[in-house]
Amino acid sequence: MMPTNHNEPSQQHSAGDITTGFKRCARCGDNKPLSDFLRRTGKRSSQGSRRGTCRSCRAQLKNLEQTAVLTADPRLVTDHSVRNSRSSVHPVAASPQPPTRTLPAPPPVEGPDASVLRPNRQGKIRMRGRTDKGSRWHQEIDLELAVTLVQEHAAVVVNRNTIRRLYSNKAFRRYILARDRHTCFFCGNYGDTIDHLLPRAKGGHTTPVNCVCACNECNQSKADRNLEDFIGDS
Structure with missing residues (x-):
């Protein structure tokens, strides 16, 4: 038994x-x-x-x-x-103080204005940068994207045909978390992820102006919704 x-x-x-x-x-x-x-x-x-x-x-x-x-x-x-x-x-x-949701000021960037950019014969702008391991890379992008990256402080103008990315992937993540002091932009709790205010699926880019620190819960809840829609539902 x-x-x-x-x-x-x-x-x-x-x-x-x-x-x-x-x-x-x-x-x-x-x-x-x-x-x-x-x-x-x-x-x-x-x-x-x-x-x-x-x-x-x-x-x-x-x-x-x-x-x-x-x-x-x-x-x-x-x-x-x-x-x-x-x-x-x-x-x-x-419990943390309710966040004021004030967008952080972009970092100071020196260099020519994006208005000096001129595309090559193929209608492209050359963009160069470095990988996380320090290797150099380059590619060609549209003029509109190049202007956006310069205006949103993710790149600087090298000459009228070339821009340079300021951050590698890891360096950008470290910069955003340190800038926002690991504080979630949406709820004020501890955050260790990066969220795009304007989702990439809707035309947003990975720039200091469009990215903020977020906790994992808010990042997943927001998903690909606009900032106004997410705050209205929270």
Whole structure:
């Protein structure tokens, strides 16, 4: 005869909570119906997936953010200790100040204006730069793209037929995260990813003007939506 496992009822009950439409809130720790959780959005979210925080906890935190006055330096919210604030049982003391969503100033760039650019006989502008390992590369791009890269401080004019990219891929990522102090542009929490304000699918480019620091959750939720649409739904 097989020995009786006294843990089986509790395991079945735990599995039943998931299959019957219950979910544990990441903030208060209570098991609540799935209807108490907002749906996840974005390309990577599966069908029917829900956010980790229930509606009541979200409403409570929103009210606290609107009425609380931080006595500490607001720059302290960029500390790495804020990473685990979402999963703590009492995260009120660590909740960051609501972001002002002020676009950062572009870096100062010296050089000729983009108006001096002239395409070659093929109608192209030569662009050159360096890879992450320091190797040189070059390619030909349209005049419109070259002007945009110069105006948005991602490249400088070398001569009327050539521009030079200022950052490699890794250097650009380090620059944006350091510029924004690892603070998510959308929610104010700790961020370690780069998001395009105007999505690349809609014509945006990887430039200091169009890119901001974002947390992983906001980056996935925004997906390819415009900034105005995403902020309106949040």
